[in-house]
Amino acid sequence: MEAATPLYHFISSHQPFTQKQPRRYSTNFGLINVAETLPETSPSTSPSPLSSSQFDYEKEFHSLNSVRAMHAKMIKLSRERDSKRNMQSFISAYLEFGDFQSAAVLFFVGFAENYLYWNSFLEEFSYFGGNPCEILEVFSELHSKGVNFNTEILAFVLKICSKLRDTWLGLEVHACLIKKCFNLDVYTQCALMNFYGRCCGTERANKVFKEALIHDSLLWNEAILVNLRDEKWAEGLQMFCEMQALHVKANGLTISKVLQACGKLGALDEGKQIHGYVIRYELESNILIRTALINMYVKNDKIKIARVVFDLTDNRNLPCWNSIISGYIALGYLDHAWELFNEMITSNIKPDIITWNCLLSGHFLHGSHREVLAILRRMQSAGYQPNRNSITSVLQAVTELGYLNHGKEIHCHVIRNGLDYDLHVATSLVDMYVKNDDLTSAQAVFDCMTNRNICAWNSLISGYSCKGHFEKASNLLNQMKEEGIKPDIVTYNSMVSGYSASSCIKEALGMIRRIKSCGMSPNVISWTSLISGCSQQGYFREAFEFLIQMQDEGIKVNSVTISSLLQACAGLSLLDIGKEIHCLCIRNNFIGDVYVSTALIDMYSKCGNLENAQKVFQRLEYKTLASWNSMITGFAIYGLSTEAISVFDRMREANVQPDAITFIALLSSCKHSGLLDKGWKYFDHMKTDFGVIPTIEHYSCMVDLLGRAGYLDEALDFIQSMPMEPNAAVWGALLTSCRIHGNVELGEIAAEYLFKLEPYNAANYALMMNLYALSNRWKDVDRTRDKMEAMGVKIGPVWSWVQVNQRIHIFSTAGKTHQEEGEIYFELYKLISEMKKLGYIPDTKCVCQDIAEVEKEKVLLAHTEKLAITYGLIRTTSPAPIRVINNTRICSDCHTVAKYMSLLRRREIFLKDGVRFHHFKDGKCSCCDFW
C-alpha cells in the first residue's frame, strides 16, 4: 500500500501545499465544488471516453495514484452523478489504499443515502485501519466551510462523536440539527440520546427522551440502555416496567441489559418476570438473553436455576459457558467450575482469556492461592498469553503466598511483555513487594511509574507505615498532596494502622483527628485498626476504651472489630465479656465469619472454657486451617495431647493440609504432656509426609520437649545440629529445662548465649538465679543479680488477677496492696494449716533468696496467684469455678497449694499462667504435674 496522500493534493495540485498544518479540525481541503476548481490539464494517458459501467473504473484501481487518476477523469467528465455505485467503488478503493481522508471527503460530499450504508462505511473505514477521528476532522472542515448536511448525516456524525466522546463537536451537531428542523426523527433522537448519555451525563439524555413528542419502541429501548450504561440500574429497571405497562416491545439487547440490572440490584422477582416475558415472546433462542438470564440467576444466588437455563441452551457460545463457569466460581463451587470447564473443552469450545482469568481470579478470591499458579502454568502451556488481568490475579496470589521469588519472575515477565506500563499491573507489583517486605523494590517500581493512581501511593505508604518508617510514610503523604493527589480515607487508615501496630497509640489517635480535620469521618476500619493494634500489643484496656469512643461516634462494629476484641478478651482471659461478644456475634450474624469463629475458639480456650471452644468448633460448618489449628492449640495448652492429636487426625481426614502452625501446636501439645516419642514422630514426618519445613520455632519446641523430659545433653546436641543459628527461644527452652532438672553446668552455657542475645530480658537472669539458688550457690545468685543491675535490667511486676462480681481484682508485686488483704491472709493461713494436716510441705526451692526456711515460707505465701485464688474462694460461692490469670509461670508450691485448695473447698480452679493452663479439681491438676 502506498503512503496516503490526500485527495486534494491531486485535484488541487496547482495550489502548492507547503505548510504542514496541525491535524485536528484545521486541515485545508480545497474541496468545495471540486469539479469547478479542477485544472484543465490532460492526464498523461490519453483520455478515452469512459463507459458508464463501474467496472471500467475498478479495472484501473491498481494503486492509489491510479484511483486518483480515475477519479479525476470522472470529475472532469462530470459523471459523478452517473452512478452512486461508482462513488461507492471510489470510496472503497480509497479506503483499500489507505487514503482515509479522501474516502471521508467523498462520503460526505458525494452522497449519503441511508443508515445501513453509513454503518457499512464506518465498518469498512475501521476495517482498513482508518481512525474514526479522521471522519470527524473531515466533517469539521467541511462544516466550517459552510457545507450544508442533511439530518441523516448529522445523526451519523453524532454517533461517531458519541463513540469518540467528542462533546464539543457533538453539541455543535445538535445545534445544526435544531437549526434544520424541529421534529427530529426517531433515529436522530436515538443518536442524540446516545450522545448525551455518553458525553454529558444520563440526565441530559433523559431530558431528550422526555422532550420527545412520540415515544416509540426504538426510543424507549435507547432511553433504557442509556440509563443502564451509566449503571443507573434502578432507573433503567423502572423505565423498563413503565415501557411494559405501555405494551411497548423491548429488543434483545435491552432485555439482556435489564436482566443485568436485576442481577446488580438483587431483583430476583423482576428477573423472574422478565424470564416469563422472554418465554412469552419466544425470545429464548436469543443467546444474548440466555446468557443474561444465567448471569441474573447467578447474581441472585440461584445457581441451580442458572444451571437449568444453561442446560436447556443448545446453541451455547463461549460467553454462555463463561457465564455459568464464572457463576460457579463466584459462589465458590470450584469443582463444579472445573467440571464444566472440561465439558466445554470436550464440546469443542475453546476457552478464551476471559475464561482463564475467571478461573485465576476465582481461585484467588476463594483462597486457593497455589492453584492460581497452577492455572497460570496450564494456560501458558496451552498457548495463552497472560494479560494484565491475569497478571493482576497471579500477583495477588503470589503476594498472599509470600512467594517473593515467584513475584520477581512475574515482574520479569511483565517487563518482557511491556505490561509494566499498565497502571494496575504496576500497582499490584508495588503491593506485592510491599507485602513481601521488599520495600526497596516496591519503591523502585513506584519510581518507574509514569502516572500513579491513589492505590499505588496508598500501597507504598502502608508499606512504610506498617514497618514503622513513619517519616518516609509522612513524606510520601506530603509528596502525593504536592502532586495533586488528595489522600483518601485509605491513606490515613494506613497511617493509623502503622502507628497502632507500633504501639504509637497517641500518634494513631492524632491521625484519627487529622481525618476529621480533613472533613472526612473516621470509619469502622480506622477504629478497628486502632483497636486491633491495642489488642495485639497488649493494650487490652485501651482496646475497650476505643470501642466505646467508636460507638459514641455512631460507628457500628463489624466482624473484624469483633475479632480484635475477642483477641483482647483472650489476652485478658475476660470470659464474661467474651461471652457478651459471643452473644453480639449471634445477634449480628457474625458467627458465619471464619475469622470470628476462630477468634471465639481461641478466646474460649484461653479463658479456660474448653467446652465452649469445642462447641463453637463443632458447629463450624466450614472449618479453615486456622480454625483447626486453634482447636489443636486449645487442647495443647491444657495438656490434652490425646485430644489435640485426635483433632489433627480428623483434620487430615477432612483433607485439610497442615501448615507450620499446626505442627507447632502438635509439638507443644506433646511438650505439655511429655510425649517425647510422639513429638519426634511429628517432627520427622512434618517435612517428609507433609512438606512443611521445620522453622526455628519447631526446633525450639523440640529442645523444650527433650529438655523437660530430662534429656538435657541430647537437647544440647540437637541445638548444635540445627541447620540455623539458635535464637533466644531455643536457649531459653534449654535454660528452663536445666532449671527444672537442676543442671547448673548446662544452664550456664545456655545463659551465656542468652545474656548475649537478650541482654535486657530480666526473665533470663531470674531463671539463672533460680537455678543457682536450687543448688545453694548464693554467691552466684548475687553475682547474677549484680550483672543484671549493672545492665540496668529490672524484673517487671508479677501479677495475678481474678474476676469477682464483674470486677477485676489485681494482685501485684508492684502495685498497691489489696484493701481486703487482712481477710485474704486470714483465710490463706487457715487453708495452709488444713493442708499441712493432709501432708502439705511448703516447697521452698522456689525461693531464690538466702534466708531462713521460715522466711522462705512467708515469701511463698505472698505469691500473687495464691492471694488471687484465696480471694476468689472467699468472695464467690460454690459451684462457680475460680479463674485466675498469672503473667509468669506458676511455681511448684503454688501448684501444690492450688490442688489442695480445690480439694478442701470443693471448687474447680482454672489457672492460666504465661505458658499454659492448669485445671485443678478434687486435688488433681489436668497437667498431671507435668508442666
Added chain:
DNA sequence: ATTTGCGTGC
C-alpha cells in the same frame, strides 16, 4: 480490576 482493618504459634 489495583490500596486500608481480622483468626491459629513462639
